[in-house]
Amino acid sequence: MAMETITWVKGQVKLIDQTLLPGKLKYIYCKDVKTLWEAIKRLSVRGAPALGVAAAFGVLLGLKKFKGKDSAKFVKHVADVCDYIGTSRPTAVNLFAALEEMKASAVMHRDCSVTEITKYLKKTAMAIYDEDRRVCRTMGKFGATLIRSGQNVLTVCNAGALATVDFGTALGVFYSAKAQRKKFKVYACETRPLLQGARLTTWELLRGGIDTTLICDNMAATVMKQGKVDAIFTGADRVAANGDSANKIGTYSLAVLAKYHKIPFYIVAPRSTFDLSIKSGQEIPIEERDKSEVINFQNQSTAPKQVKVYNPAFDVTDAKLITAIVTEHGIIKPPFRQNIKNVFK
């Protein structure tokens, strides 16, 4: 994938505006932290790993407003910028992890000058960016061992290049398998309400030359029943210490259906998506989004305005429904609580 979802270019954050895909490939240039915050909020940039990188770059944008040479005040300013960015979206832990790294970097160098702290923060942000590129490729290689030639796989939402810097988590597995000349087909669930599967995943898989069939979310069970799915791969927004995994709404549904149809269900997520501070998925905050996402499509009404709507953006898949979690440290199998601890110790 030659395309980069998020980059730091001459003091600005350059992003693909994913709300316009697949119709238009257009970039947004964020010069200040508010513009980036809004881009995150309206999902111009999304996907847990990409949100981590966006948050780190966002902190760099936020530094511009600081005037003066007082290092202590500067470190406090960094913390304030981090807190502000943290209000954009609650579920993906990568966003908070990146902000913590940036804060820690500032605190660690609090005895340096403002100019020097700024340099360290840039270094930290670029390390987060580089790490994402490296980690996705490593996960891809591990994950590709789970796909055999001739198989069909299924995915939901977009855990691809567009959810990371440039390669993807679940879709990175597909790109790696393709690079190894394995032959396989992908079913992409469209992923209501915002159609990340239809709009983003099919777009990037077709660009990558991968045989892709789009289905509506409610067709996945039938495709499984027909024996057309050999494995399911999804990303994650936050994985708890016991393996419970929050991901795009609809993932839990697929995991239950996979269990019933005896199909392996894999999560592909880097270490940065694990939140070992929480014991189980019950502690993961689930973002609820506006009803307009469900009752409108591009300004066209699809349901009566006065109807009540429940619109959670994520759900939690219980660890017992997950066959294995692919990470850059290797493939983690049950029992997850113990094995996650062992792998990340």
Add this chain to the structure above:
Amino acid sequence: MAMETITWVKGQVKLIDQTLLPGKLKYIYCKDVKTLWEAIKRLSVRGAPALGVAAAFGVLLGLKKFKGKDSAKFVKHVADVCDYIGTSRPTAVNLFAALEEMKASAVMHRDCSVTEITKYLKKTAMAIYDEDRRVCRTMGKFGATLIRSGQNVLTVCNAGALATVDFGTALGVFYSAKAQRKKFKVYACETRPLLQGARLTTWELLRGGIDTTLICDNMAATVMKQGKVDAIFTGADRVAANGDSANKIGTYSLAVLAKYHKIPFYIVAPRSTFDLSIKSGQEIPIEERDKSEVINFQNQSTAPKQVKVYNPAFDVTDAKLITAIVTEHGIIKPPFRQNIKNVFK
């Protein structure tokens, strides 16, 4: 419900154009059988019982073209009209059952004059229409015994007044429960790709004063996991002799999820929806519709044009996933093969 979905008015079939709901309540007047065929094909009228009534009325429209007084030729003409209407949609058995009744009525009176046969055909069509109204109300009463005050129920697609003459099958159960002053809430799955749940079910339930919450299809599992669903009620398009039930795509998914979450799953379907000539759901033809339904919304593109799409309009729910089937003859419980035979003998 004061509203009638389909009626015979002065030699024309008057239909609500359901493709325009919930935005516009507009009627189509079909003067000839081709106009009605097209209305069925593009889903201006849909829902198994409504399709039965539409088919019967369609035959009446088709009679107009016949010239002459030869009864044998007239009976042949009726058969030809029936065959033509039968090409509109393959899955709902009510459509074929109504056509068989109309054909049989003509054959039975083949010794009468053309004028007399025409009268008998009108009588048969009106009997199918009247029967739908009666049967839905009877199923509603039986089904309402399955809902207790304070419960939440979930449904998919539209099995309501808009899928029948004026009352509904699954939603008829809700109207009956409401008339009995039971308090309950309904979750309506939006039902991709054509959003019959969002567009039609929420519209008619709100008109009926029923507390309704719209969700995307991929959210149903989460709502079940949260303990918010006490029972699921859906219609059916064809029920086999063993209880396997074809219904709108997504129904099978809900049935598997219901099983996992230990939630009762009910089909509400009149005798006319049963096809006892087939042993199991494997023999039910499943209509596959155009990819444009999935990759476009109101002329707006939602996915790359070149992507492959799988778009089955229906799926089959295995009898073992069904708790009971509500019919106008009573509630049928497992073992279905035996009990269906007993109830309809």
